[in-house]
Amino acid sequence: xxxxxxxxxxxxxxxxxxxxxxxxxxxxxxxxxxxxxxxxxxxxxxxxxxxxxxxxxxxxxxxxxxxxxxxxxxxxxxxxxxxxxxxxxxxxxxxxxxxxxxxxxxxxxxxxxxxxxxxxxxxxxxxxxxxxxxxxxxxxxxxxxxxxxxxxxxxxxxxxxxxxxxxxxxxxxxxxxxxxxxxxxxxxxxxxxxxxxxxxxxxxxxxxxxxxxxxxxxxxxxxxxxxxxxxxxxxxxxxxxxxxxxxxxxxxxxxxxxxxxxxxxxxxxxxxxxxxxxxxxxxxxxxxxxxxxxxxxxxxxxxxxxxxxxxxxxxxxxxxxxxxxxxxxxxxxxxxxxxxxxxxxxxxxxxxxxxxxxxxxxxxxxxxxxxxxxxxxxxxxxxxxxxxxxxxxxxxxxxxxxxxxxxxxxxxxxxxxxxxxxxxxxxxxxxxxxxxxxxxxxxxxxxxxxxxxxxxxxxxxxxxxxxxxxxxxxxxxxxxxxxxxxxxxxxxxxxxxxxxxxxxxxxxxxxxxxxxxxxxxxxxxxx
Numbered sequence: 001x002x003x004x005x006x007x008x009x010x011x012x013x014x015x016x017x018x019x020x021x022x023x024x025x026x027x028x029x030x031x032x033x034x035x036x037x038x039x040x041x042x043x044x045x046x047x048x049x050x051x052x053x054x055x056x057x058x059x060x061x062x063x064x065x066x067x068x069x070x071x072x073x074x075x076x077x078x079x080x081x082x083x084x085x086x087x088x089x090x091x092x093x094x095x096x097x098x099x100x101x102x103x104x105x106x107x108x109x110x111x112x113x114x115x116x117x118x119x120x121x122x123x124x125x126x127x128x129x130x131x132x133x134x135x136x137x138x139x140x141x142x143x144x145x146x147x148x149x150x151x152x153x154x155x156x157x158x159x160x161x162x163x164x165x166x167x168x169x170x171x172x173x174x175x176x177x178x179x180x181x182x183x184x185x186x187x188x189x190x191x192x193x194x195x196x197x198x199x200x201x202x203x204x205x206x207x208x209x210x211x212x213x214x215x216x217x218x219x220x221x222x223x224x225x226x227x228x229x230x231x232x233x234x235x236x237x238x239x240x241x242x243x244x245x246x247x248x249x250x251x252x253x254x255x256x257x258x259x260x261x262x263x264x265x266x267x268x269x270x271x272x273x274x275x276x277x278x279x280x281x282x283x284x285x286x287x288x289x290x291x292x293x294x295x296x297x298x299x300x301x302x303x304x305x306x307x308x309x310x311x312x313x314x315x316x317x318x319x320x321x322x323x324x325x326x327x328x329x330x331x332x333x334x335x336x337x338x339x340x341x342x343x344x345x346x347x348x349x350x351x352x353x354x355x356x357x358x359x360x361x362x363x364x365x366x367x368x369x370x371x372x373x374x375x376x377x378x379x380x381x382x383x384x385x386x387x388x389x390x391x392x393x394x395x396x397x398x399x400x401x402x403x404x405x406x407x408x409x410x411x412x413x414x415x416x417x418x419x420x421x422x423x424x425x426x427x428x429x430x431x432x433x434x435x436x437x438x439x440x441x442x443x444x445x446x447x448x449x450x451x452x453x454x455x456x457x458x459x460x461x462x463x464x465x466x467x468x469x470x471x472x473x474x475x476x477x478x479x480x481x482x483x484x485x486x487x488x489x490x491x492x493x494x495x496x497x498x499x500x501x502x503x504x505x506x507x508x509x510x511x512x513x514x515x516x517x518x519x520x521x522x523x524x525x526x527x
Contacts, residue, residue, distance in 0.1 A: 049083060052087065054088045083136040128153035133159055137163055143174055160183075166191050199242050203245060261283075265286075294318065295315055327358060329358060347381075356386065358386060358387060373395075378420055390433070426477050426479070427479050468504065473508065476516060477516065
């Protein structure tokens with residue numbers, strides 16, 4: 001290795017080049033470390049900033065060299081690792097062979113398993129504690145592994161500010177040393193058992209993190225107890241303020257949480273949680289929101305900037321119409337039947353209040369009979385000139401008259417009145433929303449009854465989506481737009497994206513001058 005290296009390229013440009021090499025060919029980044037000490041100091045942090053500790057049959061040989069080196073302080077990871085994930089370590093006490101959640105049965109050879117287990121027992125916790133520069137950590141494990149040792153080791157990392165946990169517990173009353181953690185800024189519970197023991201530990205943990213800015217709490221129902229109870233939920237939803245009570249009892253408590261995300265029905269949100277949520281600007285919640293919560297937000301003048309919510313939540317729409325300044329609004333329902341009054345209130349009262357600020361708007365998992373885009377609805381959307389991304393439902397009946405600009409809209413007994421002509425819709429959006437760079441159109445219609453035939457249902461969906469995709473490609477759109485627009489039919493969580501490959505999964509791109517949407521090889525921006 002050369003003692004020095006003339007970095008004639010500006011440092012910021014060189015860093016951009018190294019980051020691009022890391023993204024495209026990490027092996028070459030490792031070779032660059034050998035060029036000089038200067039280059040090693042630049043490339044080293046990129047090579048070793050991430051560490052994944054995963055002990056399986058495929059990784060056993062590597063990990064048995066890596067863990068002792070880290071534990072002794074000889075590995076570059078000790079100096080440069082900023083993010084560590086602990087995943088799929090060897091269970092100390094495997095569950096019975098019929099347990100579907102026993103994830104690590106990779107070691108068919110018992111001798112190999114014992115060797116890996118000895119290495120894990122001797123060096124795993126020492127290696128974790130040696131990573132003193134780690135700022136972000138994640139741990140996914142079960143109560144059959146050394147979960148207590150791993151948690152205690154992670155809690156001792158002095159610079160740790162973001163923690164992500166996903167623990168599969170056979171007994172959801174298992175005591176966890178969560179209150180050993182402190183000073184976190186971001187906390188993610190990807191599976192949080194709803195039990196008094198664990199919720200109390202989570203509350204003590206949050207109380208030791210007074211500067212917590214983001215909380216992701218995804219409650220889970222114990223599958224074993226669920227099975228024993230005949231498929232019925234073991235416990236009713238609990239108030240989310242349960243995990244905030246310890247913090248709010250402190251005499252010097254100051255609300256600093258800016259982002260709250262929760263999924264499922266395990267938690268419910270009411271006005272009693274407001275004292276902890278006065279600084280909130282970002283909220284994602286699917287259900288179980290009491291009307292008193294929205295009333296309390298309005299009274300306290302807590303103005304959300306980013307919101308993901310079911311539009312049928314009681315009191316929600318009155319709250320959204322009480323202020324302006326929302327940037328991201330995503331309505332995600334549960335496919336439940338709703339009155340047409342709900343979308344009418346959204347398009348006539350809510351959107352006008354936020355038309356100057358709204359940048360991202362979407363409608364997902366909603367019934368098309370009242371939520372499919374119409375001429376009436378599109379007028380409100382076109383007033384949101386700052387929109388950058390838009391996702392809407394489009395009623396796509398089995399029979400459609402020939403399309404032409406200005407032709408009458410189609411009507412269907414199962415739709416919400418007049419469905420806007422597809423050509424008119426695309427022309428309006430292309431010309432009326434100059435900042436829009438991504439559009440998602442989800443075709444929907446009344447589905448035939450397939451009974452228990454899942455393949456028949458997905459085949460029908462695929463056929464409908466492919467026909468819609470091809471129809472868009474055939475349209476010549478008389479728009480005067482002078483910038484690119486990407487069009488997608490599917491969201492990343494659409495079941496068709498994992499069913500099988502199909503033409504409608506390919507995004508389309510409108511290029512000025514062509515007047516048509518054409519298949520795009522790559523996306524113009526990341527999701």
